[in-house]
Amino acid sequence: MIHTVLPFVLCVVLFIIGLYAIAVKKNLIKVIIGIIVMHNAVNMFLVLIGFRPPASGPVIAPIMTPEMGHRDEAVRALLSHSVDPVPQALVLTSIVIGLSVVALMVVMALRLHQKYGTFDLTQITRLKG
Amino acid sequence: MELLLPLTVVIPLAAAFIIPVASLLGAKRGWPIGEIVALLAATALLIVSFATFASDIPITTWIGEYKAGSELLGLTGRPVPAQVAGEGGAALPGGVVVDQVVPNTAGDVAGIQPGDAITGWKVAEEGESRAFQPLGTMNELRRANAMLEPGTRVLLRVQRDGQTLEIGIRGGKSVVGIAMVCDGLTRLLLLVIAVVSFAAILFSLSYMRTYTQVHLYYSPLMLLIAGMCGIVVSGDLFNIYVFLEVAAVASFALVGFGVESEELEASFKYLVLSAVASGFILLGIGIVYNLRGTLNLAQIAEFTQFAERNDAMWLAMAFFLAGFGLKAAMVPFHAWLPDAHPSAPAPVSAMLSGVLIKASGVYVLARLVFNVMGASTAVAYTLMTMGMLSMVVGVFLAVGQWDFKRLLAYHSISQMGYVVLALGVGVEVLARQREMTVQWQSVAFLAIFGGLFHLANHAAFKSLLFLSSGSVVHRTGTRNLKELGGLRGRMPWTSLFARIGSLSISGVPPFNGFFSKLLIVIAVVWAGHWVLGALTVLVSFMTLLSFTKVQRYLIEGDLPVRLHNVRESPAPMLLAMGVLAVLCLGLGLLLPLYGGVLLKPATNHLMQLAGYAKSVLGG
Numbered sequence: 219m220i221h222t223v224l225p226f227v228l229c230v231v232l233f234i235i236g237l238y239a240i241a242v243k244k245n246l247i248k249v250i251i252g253i254i255v256m257h258n259a260v261n262m263f264l265v266l267i268g269f270r271p272p273a274s275g276p277v278i279a280p281i282m283t284p285e286m287g288h289r290d291e292a293v294r295a296l297l298s299h300s301v302d303p304v305p306q307a308l309v310l311t312s313i314v315i316g317l318s319v320v321a322l323m324v325v326m327a328l329r330l331h332q333k334y335g336t337f338d339l340t341q342i343t344r345l346k347g
Numbered sequence: 348m349e350l351l352l353p354l355t356v357v358i359p360l361a362a363a364f365i366i367p368v369a370s371l372l373g374a375k376r377g378w379p380i381g382e383i384v385a386l387l388a389a390t391a392l393l394i395v396s397f398a399t400f401a402s403d404i405p406i407t408t409w410i411g412e413y414k415a416g417s418e419l420l421g422l423t424g425r426p427v428p429a430q431v432a433g434e435g436g437a438a439l440p441g442g443v444v445v446d447q448v449v450p451n452t453a454g455d456v457a458g459i460q461p462g463d464a465i466t467g468w469k470v471a472e473e474g475e476s477r478a479f480q481p482l483g484t485m486n487e488l489r490r491a492n493a494m495l496e497p498g499t500r501v502l503l504r505v506q507r508d509g510q511t512l513e514i515g516i517r518g519g520k521s522v523v524g525i526a527m528v529c530d531g532l533t534r535l536l537l538l539v540i541a542v543v544s545f546a547a548i549l550f551s552l553s554y555m556r557t558y559t560q561v562h563l564y565y566s567p568l569m570l571l572i573a574g575m576c577g578i579v580v581s582g583d584l585f586n587i588y589v590f591l592e593v594a595a596v597a598s599f600a601l602v603g604f605g606v607e608s609e610e611l612e613a614s615f616k617y618l619v620l621s622a623v624a625s626g627f628i629l630l631g632i633g634i635v636y637n638l639r640g641t642l643n644l645a646q647i648a649e650f651t652q653f654a655e656r657n658d659a660m661w662l663a664m665a666f667f668l669a670g671f672g673l674k675a676a677m678v679p680f681h682a683w684l685p686d687a688h689p690s691a692p693a694p695v696s697a698m699l700s701g702v703l704i705k706a707s708g709v710y711v712l713a714r715l716v717f718n719v720m721g722a723s724t725a726v727a728y729t730l731m732t733m734g735m736l737s738m739v740v741g742v743f744l745a746v747g748q749w750d751f752k753r754l755l756a757y758h759s760i761s762q763m764g765y766v767v768l769a770l771g772v773g774v775e776v777l778a779r780q781r782e783m784t785v786q787w788q789s790v791a792f793l794a795i796f797g798g799l800f801h802l803a804n805h806a807a808f809k810s811l812l813f814l815s816s817g818s819v820v821h822r823t824g825t826r827n828l829k830e831l832g833g834l835r836g837r838m839p840w841t842s843l844f845a846r847i848g849s850l851s852i853s854g855v856p857p858f859n860g861f862f863s864k865l866l867i868v869i870a871v872v873w874a875g876h877w878v879l880g881a882l883t884v885l886v887s888f889m890t891l892l893s894f895t896k897v898q899r900y901l902i903e904g905d906l907p908v909r910l911h912n913v914r915e916s917p918a919p920m921l922l923a924m925g926v927l928a929v930l931c932l933g934l935g936l937l938l939p940l941y942g943g944v945l946l947k948p949a950t951n952h953l954m955q956l957a958g959y960a961k962s963v964l965g966g
Contacts, residue, residue, distance in 0.1 A: 233626070240623060246615070253622045260629045267637045270483050305636065308585055312629060315592045319622055322599055326615045333608040344609050 225266050232259035246327040246337040250320065257316045264309045268302030276303035352408050352527045354395050355537060355576040356590075359544075362388035363569035370562030382552055385565040389545040392572065396541040399534050400944060407582065407645075407963050408527040422454040423447045423639070423650055424485040427464065442466035442482050442506070449649060457503075457516040464506040471500040471515055479504045485640060526643055528582035528963055531948025535799065536579040536710055538945070539806045542930070543701045544572045547694035550814050550923035553916070554694060554821055564604060564692075570597035571698060575706040582963060584632050584642045591628070591674070591707050595621050598703060601695040602687050613683075613690035620683045624673035631666035634659055644719050645963035651721040660720070667715055668729055675708020677767060678736040681760050685744070688759065689752035689826075693817020696752060700759040701810035705802055709763060713770055718952070718959035727775035734768030735879060737761060742889045751816045751826040751901070754893065755809065758852060761886060762805045768883070769798030769867045770953075772874050777956065788954075790873050796950045797866030803946070804859040804934055808851035811927035815845040818916040818924065819901070828897065833906030837913045842902045844924040849898055851931040853891035859935035 232255055239252025277300075327337065334342050362384055370381030424443040445463045448455050459465075467479030468488060479502075482488060505512045548568070555561045574594025581587050599621070603614030632642070638659055639647050669680070676684035684704070688696050716726055741761030748754035773794035776787055818841045819834065820826050835842045851858035854865075864887050872880035915921070952959065 233630070236626075237623070240619060249619055253619065253626075256623070256626045257629075260626050260633070263630060264633045267633055270487075304642075305633070308632075308636075311585070311589060315589070315596075315625075318596055319592070319599075319618065319625075322596060323615070323618050323622070326599075326603060326611055326618060329603075329606060330608075330611050330615060333611060342612055342615075344612060 226263070229259050229263045229266065232256070232262070244339045246330065246339060246342075249339070250323050250327060253323070254316070254320060257312070261309050261312055261316075264305045264312070268305035270301060273301050274299040276300040276306065349404065349408050351395060351398055351402065351404050352529050352580050353410070355392065355399075355580055356573050358388050358391050358395065359569045359573035359576065363566045363573060366565045366569060367562055370565075374562065379552075381562045381565050385548050385569065386552070388569060389541075389548045389572075392576070393541045393545050396534075396537040399529060399537060404529055406528060406530055408529070409524040410527065422449075422459065422485060422488070424465070426484050443485050443488070447650065453516055457514050459503075459505065459514060459516075460507070462507070465503050466506055467504040469502050471502045525586060526582035526645065526963065527580045528644075529580065530952045530959075530962065531950070532710070532714070532799075532952050533579050535803065535945055535949040536706060537576060539803055540572065540575050540579065540702050540706060542926075543698060543806055543810045546810060546814065546923040546926050547698050547701075549926075550697070550817065550920050551692075551694045552919045554817055554920060555692065557821065558604070558692065564601075567597040567600045568695065568698070570594075571601065571703070575702060578706050579710060582644050584635065584644060584647070587711060588625075588628060588632060591711075592625060594703060594707055595625070595674075598691075598695075598699060602691045602699075604692055604695070605690070610690045613686035617683045617687040620673055620680075624670045624680075627666045627670035627673070631663040631670060634663040634666070638663070644714070645960045648719045648721075648957040648960035649964070651719065651957045651960075661725075664715075664720055664726060667712070668726070668733075671708050671712040671715075672733060675704050675712065675763060675767070676737075676760055677708075677733040677763070678740045678760065681737065681741070684760060685753055685756045688756040688813075689750065693752075693813055693820060696756075696817070697810035697813035700756065700813060701806045704759065704763060705766075705806065709766055709770075709802065712767075713953060716770070716774055717954075717956055719957070721957045722774045722778035724775060724778045727771050727778055730767055730771030730774060731876075731879070732771075734764045734766070734771050735882060737764030738768060738886045739764075739882060742886045742893065746889060746893045746896075749828045751819065751828055751831075751897070752813065754828075754897065755812050755816060758890065758893070759805075759809055761890065762801070762809065762852065764886075765864065765867055765883070766798045766802045766805070768879065769794050769801065769870060772871050772876065772879075773798065773953070776874050777954070790870060792950055792954060793866060794870035794874065795953050796946055797863055797870050799946055799949050799953075800938075800942075801860075801863035801867060804851070804863045804931075807927055807930040807934055808848045808858075808860060811844060811924060811931060812848040812852065814920070814924050814927065815841050815848060818920050819845075821916055821920070822913045823910055828900040830907060831901050831910070832904035833902075834910075834913070835902045836906060837910065838915050840915055840921050841924070844921075844928045846898060846902060847928045847931050849894040851935075853894045854887045855891070857932070857936055859931050859933075862935045862938060 236252045236254075236256025236259060239255065240249055243249055243252060330342060331337055336342070366381045366384050369384050373380030422445055424445045426442070427444050428441055443465045445459060445461050445465065448459055448461055465482055465488070467481055469477050469479050501516050503514045503516060505514050548565075551564070551568070555564055558564065571594050574590045574592075574597060577590030577593065578587055581590060599614055599618050602617055603610050635647060636642055638657075639650055641647060673680040688699050691699060712730075716722070716730065720726070737760050741757050741759075741764055745754050745757035745761060748757060773791045776791040776794065777783075816826060818838070819831065822838060823831060825831065847858065851860040854860045864883070868880055868883050871883055952962075955962070
């Protein structure tokens with residue numbers, strides 16, 4: 219029981235660490251790292267949802283397909299052993315989205331550093347917020 | 348005609364990729380090809396969104412449709428570990444205990460009852476030689492169903508009251524594919540997006556001349572439009588998430604377009620809070636997928652109709668409320684909006700305040716709360732609290748502002764509070780009344796109708812106000828109200844449009860804001876919330892106060908010496924504002940003419956709650 223719950227606990231812990239970094243840290247780069255940690259916690263959660271013990275990859279080898287008997291065999295093996303492919307597709311998409319957001323964020327942080335000469339959020343306060 | 352719906356996403360998306368190339372080609376000869384492409388795309392989008400009303404397109408368009416013959420859906424369950432025979436009863440080899448059976452689905456027809464434990468499955472044709480496959484979760488069964496050949500009969504090994512039964516199951520159709528939904532609400536939002544986008548692009552033609560690198564501007568603007576249209580038309584939770592991010596990333600770039608200190612700061616703040624919102628939303632999506640085994644909104648709604656709500660679903664709803672509340676800038680999640688919206692170029696501010704917070708925040712929230720999760724009082728009270736807080740806090744923060752665009756941004760929070768409050772009252776009435784009498788039906792109808800009407804109106808007058816602020820900034824170079832004044836003489840048209848916008852947002856008849864606020868107040872009071880009704884009127888009064896100040900310091904008063912030579916803005920800008928100003932007047936006065944086509948179907952689609960599943964999936 220414990221080994222099925224622990225990964226989810228890790229997810230929650232990572233998510234909270236990420237949120238903590240975003241809310242409390244004053245350094246732009248640390249805030250960005252917090253966001254990365256948080257997104258990865260969510261991604262891990264999605265992967266865990268699709269996981270089940272025998273855990274083979276959700277792929278049917280194309281070499282099996284010409285003969286129906288083999289194909290059925292492959293489908294059956296897939297159904298009984300593989301992990302759920304849908305969350306994996308979601309995670310791939312979400313990683314790509316996360317990448318673009320983080321890239322944009324790093325660029326913004328660099329431009330902010332050019333303008334203000336610091337990564338310190340307490341000094342980047344020209345707006346009243 | 349089935350292509351009409353995908354076109355709403357494809358047109359702006361294609362334009363986004365064509366524009367950088369076209370502008371580079373045009374730049375050599377000094378032709379504004381990029382601008383022309385953008386304007387053409389906006390016009391095409393406008394035509395398509397009108398065509399969705401005219402043509403008889405089906406409510407659901409499937410992309411990549413794949414129908415499997417054996418439908419095992421209609422069952423939800425929770426996994427149970429193996430039990431040894433003894434105190435608890437007979438031995439159980441581990442499997443899934445059925446929680447709910449949706450009537451008239453394959454599971455129901457086959458005679459499966461709640462409380463049955465499904466411990467294994469196999470394809471019936473294989474006969475005795477095959478052993479049953481063990482079953483760990485209900486999702487495995489759904490997945491097996493989707494992968495087997497259509498028409499396959501499946502045998503389930505079921506434990507009921509200590510006996511082991513074998514139940515054969517074969518059923519209706521299951522659909523695997525991406526759904527695009529076009530119901531009344533979608534049509535309303537599409538039209539709002541198309542109209543505001545068109546006005547914003549028309550305005551940009553002249554306004555963006557003051558910026559450098561303009562060919563980089565239209566591309567993210569088009570991506571933003573594509574993202575918003577995508578959110579509105581997709582009937583699938585994860586697609587909504589993807590389009591949400593497309594729109595968000597485009598808007599980050601647009602907010603920071605000026606690359607000055609303030610713009611970058613605002614953009615970064617927006618980025619951080621939006622990334623947090625995305626995290627919440629994705630977590631909610633994960634939980635929903637785990638519970639229901641599908642991401643299709645209609646299929647999730649199918650379960651909601653019959654399901655007892657369990658704790659995990661509440662958790663998912665809480666994540667959605669926080670995530671989409673952040674996207675919609677509801678108090679207490681509003682901190683980014685007053686920085687982000689004013690920092691963008693004026694036409695982008697108009698897009699962000701006018702449609703983005705509606706499409707990516709309020710629309711999705713309404714869709715989830717009404718159609719997917721079903722009405723419940725807890726969610727209703729959360730919505731009403733968020734709406735009320737936004738309404739009051741937004742307007743009190745706005746009154747003290749001297750920065751014109753910042754003032755408008757705070758009013759966006761306040762006005763969206765009206766919409767969320769009205770929708771919340773609608774949910775509350777629908778959830779509270781077990782047996783709906785005609786009277787309560789009409790209270791709920793009026794609340795939701797008023798909310799959606801105000802949503803459309805806000806798009807019109809807030810875009811108009813942001814565009815006129817842009818027009819003022821374009822000619823005077825400042826948006827500080829203390830440095831402005833007396834523009835009535837020098838910029839008569841801009842002043843007129845700003846005045847129409849101000850009167851509309853403050854709810855002065857005969858402009859549109861008056862009618863929607865009146866409907867909301869009537870509905871709120873009719874539903875029995877006297878205090879909320881009084882607050883709504885008070886906030887409306889404060890709004891009037893705040894915009895009296897705007898008119899006093901912008902339009903009336905003495906012209907500062909510095910501004911003696913300002914001229915009226917160029918024609919495209921005036922035309923864009925004129926379109927919206929006419930809408931501000933027309934949306935209110937012509938309500939009896941268009942309300943039945945535009946707003947009534949949208950309200951009805953929200954009112955049918957989880958009946959959404961039936962209208963989308965058919966049969």
